Amino acid sequence: MEVLRTSQPISWLDDLGADGTVIHPGHELFGKNLAGCELHLPGSSGSTVGSDRIVNLAVHGHAPRRIVLGRVDPITMWGAILGGIDVEVEGAPRKEVDRAKIERLGIDPEIADLLARAGEILGTDEFIPADHVQIAGVSYKTITETGLELRRHFASRFRFRSRNVTINPAGMDLEDWREQGIPDEFAEKQREVIEIYLRMGATPTVTCTPYLIGSMPAPFTDAFLSESSVVSYANSVLGVRTNRESGLSTLLFAIAGYGPRYGLHHRENRAPRLGVRVRCELRGVVDFGLLGYRLGEIARGRIPYLTGIRDRPTTEELKVLSAAGAASGSIDLYHIEGVTPEERSGLVPLSGIEEWVDIDRSSLDEVKRHLNTGSVAEVDLVTFGCPHASLEEVHEIASLLRGKKVRPGVAVWVCTSRAVKDLAQRMGYVDLIETAGGHVVADTCMVVAPIEQMGHRTTATNSGKAAKYLPRFCQQKVVFDSAEEIIRKIVAAT
Numbered sequence: 338m339e340v341l342r343t344s345q346p347i348s349w350l351d352d353l354g355a356d357g358t359v360i361h362p363g364h365e366l367f368g369k370n371l372a373g374c375e376l377h378l379p380g381s382s383g384s385t386v387g388s389d390r391i392v393n394l395a396v397h398g399h400a401p402r403r404i405v406l407g408r409v410d411p412i413t414m415w416g417a418i419l420g421g422i423d424v425e426v427e428g429a430p431r432k433e434v435d436r437a438k439i440e441r442l443g444i445d446p447e448i449a450d451l452l453a454r455a456g457e458i459l460g461t462d463e464f465i466p467a468d469h470v471q472i473a474g475v476s477y478k479t480i481t482e483t484g485l486e487l488r489r490h491f492a493s494r495f496r497f498r499s500r501n502v503t504i505n506p507a508g509m510d511l512e513d514w515r516e517q518g519i520p521d522e523f524a525e526k527q528r529e530v531i532e533i534y535l536r537m538g539a540t541p542t543v544t545c546t547p548y549l550i551g552s553m554p555a556p557f558t559d560a561f562l563s564e565s566s567v568v569s570y571a572n573s574v575l576g577v578r579t580n581r582e583s584g585l586s587t588l589l590f591a592i593a594g595y596g597p598r599y600g601l602h603h604r605e606n607r608a609p610r611l612g613v614r615v616r617c618e619l620r621g622v623v624d625f626g627l628l629g630y631r632l633g634e635i636a637r638g639r640i641p642y643l644t645g646i647r648d649r650p651t652t653e654e655l656k657v658l659s660a661a662g663a664a665s666g667s668i669d670l671y672h673i674e675g676v677t678p679e680e681r682s683g684l685v686p687l688s689g690i691e692e693w694v695d696i697d698r699s700s701l702d703e704v705k706r707h708l709n710t711g712s713v714a715e716v717d718l719v720t721f722g723c724p725h726a727s728l729e730e731v732h733e734i735a736s737l738l739r740g741k742k743v744r745p746g747v748a749v750w751v752c753t754s755r756a757v758k759d760l761a762q763r764m765g766y767v768d769l770i771e772t773a774g775g776h777v778v779a780d781t782c783m784v785v786a787p788i789e790q791m792g793h794r795t796t797a798t799n800s801g802k803a804a805k806y807l808p809r810f811c812q813q814k815v816v817f818d819s820a821e822e823i824i825r826k827i828v829a830a831t
């Protein structure tokens with residue numbers, strides 16, 4: 338068996354092509370095909386639907402045969418377990434886990450077996466109630482037919498025992514998908530995915546910002562969340578304790594009503610190991626997105642502690658910081674001096690920080706240059722709301738578009754939750770945006786909707802996370818800038 342080694346994490350969602358070849362030009366394994374190999378990697382970065390991607394590769398014979406992880410990584414681990422791939426964490430002995438003890442919690446033997454196999458690798462036999470679960474892997478585009486088949490199987494046998502189960506965005510606006518231009522065949526599959534989750538007992542939040550619509554556990558309690566931006570925001574800004582679970586593991590925990598206690602559920606694992614001095618003033622969500630992106634690049638699995646963020650950041654700024662850091666690296670938790678709740682409660686020891694680095698304006702400018710791969714003249718889709726827009730953000734876009742007309746040939750999507758869209762409608766913001774030629778799109782986003790199938794080639798965004806995934810996962814050129822700048826360039830005054 339060929340042995341391939343990398344010191345870089347792999348983003349299973351967008352670093353690999355459908356045949357298992359690494360397509361990320363900046364990756365050490367660029368051009369290598371992973372099918373049938375023994376792969377040594379530190380862990381995964383980015384999207385939590387990576388597990389579905391691994392299962393898909395395995396089903397089609399394009400996955401590694403054996404995976405050796407440098408650290409505990411639930412995304413890769415769950416993909417390997419469900420894809421029948423041999424997986425271990427280098428140097429970590431397997432924990433003895435008693436399946437019967439898990440079954441005594443009232444958990445079905447099929448699910449108990451999967452939880453026990455995970456517990457052996459995660460090093461825990463402690464399973465705690467999973468009262469709050471957020472499931473990623475809702476868009477048919479991300480889970481594909483293999484993922485739908487897996488979910489059909491679980492739905493044919495089980496219902497959710499967890500009380501609060503929310504779900505991530507789908508691949509289309511569930512009400513206005515025809516107007517959005519979604520192909521019929523895609524819509525049919527997408528509807529089935531949603532029906533499965535609802536039949537099993539999920540709440541139809543269909544958003545990656547459940548915390549903006551009232552669905553979030555109390556601070557300093559445990560949760561099982563699998564949208565990477567929600568994980569980072571919940572851990573850091575809300576003080577909730579969750580690991581970056583995979584879409585598939587949260588599905589299993591919601592069925593079991595229990596999940597494993599390990600990693601970030603333990604206070605001693607939440608201490609920072611990287612110190613970051615922010616040496617420039619941060620201006621709005623674009624700068625916070627750039628900072629998050631840069632943090633993800635330098636963190637290499639370490640929890641960062643940030644100083645130098647003087648103004649109290651807004652919810653929207655922390656939302657994009659969390660999302661970009663989780664997408665470009667795998668930041669599941671960060672602390673900000675004087676801002677985040679654990680730091681303010683004196684729960685963040687600095688003694689474990691092994692390195693301090695500076696981030697200044699030039700580092701942010703460099704990230705911005707790297708994210709911009711397209712030109713304004715080529716833009717055919719303008720998108721805001723990654724993560725899903727707050728009411729305040731929809732208001733801001735409506736104000737910027739008031740009295741303007743979007744250039745012909747350019748679609749504008751403001752992506753948000755159905756709940757926020759309803760409020761925006763009552764506030765008159767939706768009308769303002771539609772009058773200018775834009776749309777407030779609910780339940781979906783620019784990354785998980787099939788925009789490449791809809792003919793879009795160049796997308797403008799103000800989100801660092803979207804700018805990360807659009808090129809390889811959606812085959813887009815990207816224009817990255819502030820909402821104000823983007824709108825200024827794609828509208829004409831009436």
Ligand code: F3S
Nearest residue numbers: 545723724725782784
């Ligand atoms: Fe949400 Fe889509 Fe961005 S799921 S975080 S809007 S990529």
